[in-house]
Amino acid sequence: MAEHFGLKYLRKEVLPTAFCPGCYNGILMNALFQAFMELGIEDLKRFVFVSGIGCSSWIPSPFIKADSLHTLHGRAIPVATGVKLANPELNVIVIGGDGDLASIGGNHLLHAARRNMDLLVIMINNQVYGMTRGQAAPTTPHGMITPTTPYGNPERPMDVASIIAGTNANYVARWCISQYIPLKNSIKDALSRYSRGFRFIEVYAPCVTYVVRREGKTPGEKLKELMKKCIRIETWKNMSREEREKHVATGVFKAEDKPGFIETYNKYIAQALGEK
Ligand SMILES: Cc1ncc(C[n+]2csc(CCOP(=O)(O)OP(=O)(O)O)c2C)c(N)n1
Numbered sequence: 253m254a255e256h257f258g259l260k261y262l263r264k265e266v267l268p269t270a271f272c273p274g275c276y277n278g279i280l281m282n283a284l285f286q287a288f289m290e291l292g293i294e295d296l297k298r299f300v301f302v303s304g305i306g307c308s309s310w311i312p313s314p315f316i317k318a319d320s321l322h323t324l325h326g327r328a329i330p331v332a333t334g335v336k337l338a339n340p341e342l343n344v345i346v347i348g349g350d351g352d353l354a355s356i357g358g359n360h361l362l363h364a365a366r367r368n369m370d371l372l373v374i375m376i377n378n379q380v381y382g383m384t385r386g387q388a389a390p391t392t393p394h395g396m397i398t399p400t401t402p403y404g405n406p407e408r409p410m411d412v413a414s415i416i417a418g419t420n421a422n423y424v425a426r427w428c429i430s431q432y433i434p435l436k437n438s439i440k441d442a443l444s445r446y447s448r449g450f451r452f453i454e455v456y457a458p459c460v461t462y463v464v465r466r467e468g469k470t471p472g473e474k475l476k477e478l479m480k481k482c483i484r485i486e487t488w489k490n491m492s493r494e495e496r497e498k499h500v501a502t503g504v505f506k507a508e509d510k511p512g513f514i515e516t517y518n519k520y521i522a523q524a525l526g527e528k
């Protein structure tokens with residue numbers, strides 16, 4: 253039997269993964285590996301993965317067969333920025349959670365996007381702080397009961413993809429974990445057609461333990477629900493406010509190919525040196 257394409261990029265010696273049974277993080281890993289395979293990437297020697305702390309931060313470290321930095325909670329983006337500045341030849345990918353990237357690390361996310369820093373950031377929005385047992389995050393739906401919102405979440409979730417689309421980031425997309433093919437193609441685009449500047453992909457994938465099972469659903473049932481709930485942004489825009497709140501707007505929010513920070517920075521340095 254032919255070996256599964258993913259095994260080439262997976263650190264088999266650390267299996268099984270630390271994820272809960274049915275966790276959607278595995279689907280994202282599969283999409284990532286399929287994107288690498290379809291791009292003809294034989295090994296990940298030219299890649300560095302950086303993550304913070306959380307269940308999703310475990311995807312690159314220790315499971316992906318590449319150099320990785322497992323940093324502090326919320327600090328993946330500044331460390332990734334340092335890696336990229338030190339060696340611009342490397343492809344630097346950050347993978348992390350909604351808590352890690354949009355809450356404690358929110359400021360870093362905003363400003364790396366504003367700078368159009370040459371990084372690909374994949375954020376798994378599972379709606380909660382999964383690793384610490386499902387507390388409310390800035391992405392938790394309005395009304396959701398969690399250990400920190402026992403009477404329901406009085407706040408409304410932030411729309412991270414739209415916020416990042418409002419910066420100078422080159423590429424912004426959001427996909428539900430049920431939209432496997434567009435998600436995989438989006439990762440491919442963010443590594444090929446749009447290979448410079450800040451690229452942000454939000455993956456909407458509710459935590460199977462602290463969201464899905466709490467709702468009394470199985471991960472499979474939730475995937476079927478997501479197939480109806482996740483719609484293209486163009487359709488979502490024409491809905492009433494009530495209808496919008498029941499759906500997730502997905503698609504490519506922005507796709508530009510402006511020079512990234514490194515190219516622009518080098519231009520300024522060259523000009524300054526030339527003037528001497
Ligand atoms: C400075 C700091 N504050 C808090 C924590 C505790 N902590 C560990 S993981 C985590 C939340 C992770 O949530 P998220 O990034 O959404 O990842 P998930 O587990 O949901 O994939 C928190 C608050 C920590 N490790 N370090």
Ligand SMILES: [Mg+2]
Pocket residue numbers: 306349350351376377378379380381382389
């Ligand atoms: Mg989370």
